[in-house]
Amino acid sequence: MYLTKEEEGMLNGEQGDVVQRNMRLIVRLGDIYKADRMIPIGSVQVAGVSYKSIGDPGTEYLEDIAIKGAKVRVPTFLNPTGMDMLDWKKLGFSEKFAKNQIRIMDAFGKMGVVLSATCTPYLVGNLPRFREHIAWSESSAVCFANSVIGAMTNREGGPSALAAAICGRTPNYDLHLDEKRVPQLVVQVDAELKHNADYGALGYFLGKAVKNKIPYFRGIKEPDTDNLKALGAAMAASGAVGLYHIEGCTPEAALFADKIKDLETVHVSEKDLADTYAKLNTGKDPDIVILGCPHSSLKEIATVAKELEGKKLKKPLWVCTSRIMKDAADRIGLSATIEKAGGHVVADTCMVVAPIEEMGYKTTGVNSGKAANYLPGFCKQSVVFQDVKELIRRLS
Amino acid sequence: MKMTGRAINPGKAEGEAIVSTEPVGFYGNIDPKTGIVIEKGHPLEGQCIKGKVFVFPNGKGSTVGPYVIYGLKANGVAPVAIINKETETIVATGVILADIPCLDGIDISKIKTGDRVAVDIGDTEGAVEIK
Numbered sequence: 001m002y003l004t005k006e007e008e009g010m011l012n013g014e015q016g017d018v019v020q021r022n023m024r025l026i027v028r029l030g031d032i033y034k035a036d037r038m039i040p041i042g043s044v045q046v047a048g049v050s051y052k053s054i055g056d057p058g059t060e061y062l063e064d065i066a067i068k069g070a071k072v073r074v075p076t077f078l079n080p081t082g083m084d085m086l087d088w089k090k091l092g093f094s095e096k097f098a099k100n101q102i103r104i105m106d107a108f109g110k111m112g113v114v115l116s117a118t119c120t121p122y123l124v125g126n127l128p129r130f131r132e133h134i135a136w137s138e139s140s141a142v143c144f145a146n147s148v149i150g151a152m153t154n155r156e157g158g159p160s161a162l163a164a165a166i167c168g169r170t171p172n173y174d175l176h177l178d179e180k181r182v183p184q185l186v187v188q189v190d191a192e193l194k195h196n197a198d199y200g201a202l203g204y205f206l207g208k209a210v211k212n213k214i215p216y217f218r219g220i221k222e223p224d225t226d227n228l229k230a231l232g233a234a235m236a237a238s239g240a241v242g243l244y245h246i247e248g249c250t251p252e253a254a255l256f257a258d259k260i261k262d263l264e265t266v267h268v269s270e271k272d273l274a275d276t277y278a279k280l281n282t283g284k285d286p287d288i289v290i291l292g293c294p295h296s297s298l299k300e301i302a303t304v305a306k307e308l309e310g311k312k313l314k315k316p317l318w319v320c321t322s323r324i325m326k327d328a329a330d331r332i333g334l335s336a337t338i339e340k341a342g343g344h345v346v347a348d349t350c351m352v353v354a355p356i357e358e359m360g361y362k363t364t365g366v367n368s369g370k371a372a373n374y375l376p377g378f379c380k381q382s383v384v385f386q387d388v389k390e391l392i393r394r395l396s
Numbered sequence: 397m398k399m400t401g402r403a404i405n406p407g408k409a410e411g412e413a414i415v416s417t418e419p420v421g422f423y424g425n426i427d428p429k430t431g432i433v434i435e436k437g438h439p440l441e442g443q444c445i446k447g448k449v450f451v452f453p454n455g456k457g458s459t460v461g462p463y464v465i466y467g468l469k470a471n472g473v474a475p476v477a478i479i480n481k482e483t484e485t486i487v488a489t490g491v492i493l494a495d496i497p498c499l500d501g502i503d504i505s506k507i508k509t510g511d512r513v514a515v516d517i518g519d520t521e522g523a524v525e526i527k
Binding site: 025028032055061137 | 489
């Protein structure tokens with residue numbers, strides 16, 4: 001791989017041991033994937049933040065490089081943590097878990113990372129432009145940035161994204177290259193998509209079917225950004241989709257209009273979606289309903305608040321979101337409506353990375369295809385997977 | 397016998413080989429405190445990789461795996477070297493973070509558990525010697 005003089009110096013230790021080791025990491029990864037050079041990046045999203053996910057080894061690594069003076073060079077946002085950093089006690093998180101989670105946050109803080117604690121950086125101040133090179137981990141955010149915004153990032157792992165932040169660059173391969181963003185199959189959707197859960201079911205079904213290929217969708221009508229974040233998140237979780245195109249909707253789709261006629265077409269029917277719901281519904285009666293995977297937008301919080309007006313919930317309901325979105329929801333009274341009905345607007349965390357299995361919950365209700373995919377394995381939960389309105393009806 | 401391959405992380409080491417014919421996952425599959433393989437049904441289940449030359453075709457599983465490799469090293473239970481058929485990103489990231497000598501592009505069927513193996517890995521290429 002070609003390296004500039006400055007990059008050679010970084011690799012040779014001219015900027016210290018931490019930069020050298022992180023540069024070595026991204027240069028080797030670049031070599032493995034046959035990158036021709038390094039490219040500067042506009043921003044980074046770092047995953048691997050919850051103590052539940054990274055444990056003692058990850059915590060010790062982050063503390064080690066923070067003490068040695070690691071600093072990020074580009075705006076670097078953080079994925080959700082394992083708990084609400086302010087309300088953890090009230091919500092039932094243990095002291096021991098909190099202590100370790102705070103160590104991790106302190107280490108990221110020392111490095112200059114924005115402690116955004118959300119999987120939706122694009123909603124809270126980290127919005128790349130069309131065709132901007134970025135290095136994001138968090139598979140749902142990768143899918144959103146590539147597909148909906150048309151920015152360019154690979155599916156980074158936590159450490160490689162952090163290394164990109166520390167070095168300010170990433171190796172130029174795969175989804176950073178125009179020729180690697182061409183659709184590889186056409187997906188004809190012959191089913192009506194009524195709400196986020198339907199988009200999640202479609203995403204789950206397709207991720208399993210296409211694995212890491214780039215799908216080009218036809219037949220999806222006027223989705224909103226919440227629908228698209230639900231779709232991409234599910235595809236990225238059940239498969240390894242990093243980029244999708246939707247005819248007449250996503251910004252790069254028109255570039256490929258003449259490149260799709262020879263591609264294989266997969267049809268998705270109402271029955272495929274019904275079968276997906278049947279497969280993902282492994283539980284009957286939820287102990288708790290947790291929304292916000294990916295983190296809720298203000299519009300999604302408003303939908304929940306509207307449903308809850310005048311209701312009293314019999315079981316817990318968490319609406320997970322970023323701290324910034326929670327502040328907005330507090331300010332316009334949405335949080336108060338939700339709290340009054342017995343629910344909580346929970347910031348910084350979500351059902352996947354919080355230790356809900358240690359908090360006594362066995363069956364969780366979700367409207368997210370991604371959460372439905374991960375909860376049985378990561379959190380040992382039975383799952384009820386439905387639209388928000390249905391889930392709230394079950395609790396009231 | 398000597399074989400050469402591609403350097404993933406440079407270094408020199410020598411030790412007894414422990415060979416898996418199956419891919420190896422780290423997160424949830426190897427205990428970072430003991431170096432014992434805990435994955436149910438894995439050919440190496442119950443065996444310890446501490447101080448060994450760890451030979452397997454490629455990595456698999458969660459992207460948190462690199463932190464487990466780092467943890468093995470920090471806890472003094474890491475293998476002294478890793479030899480792969482083809483190193484993917486999880487193992488590559490882990491060995492670079494933990495500074496464990498690693499190379500790939502090796503015909504691992506030639507190496508048997510218990511063999512005395514030495515690796516000498518430079519910046520771009522490395523050699524494996526079965527003694």
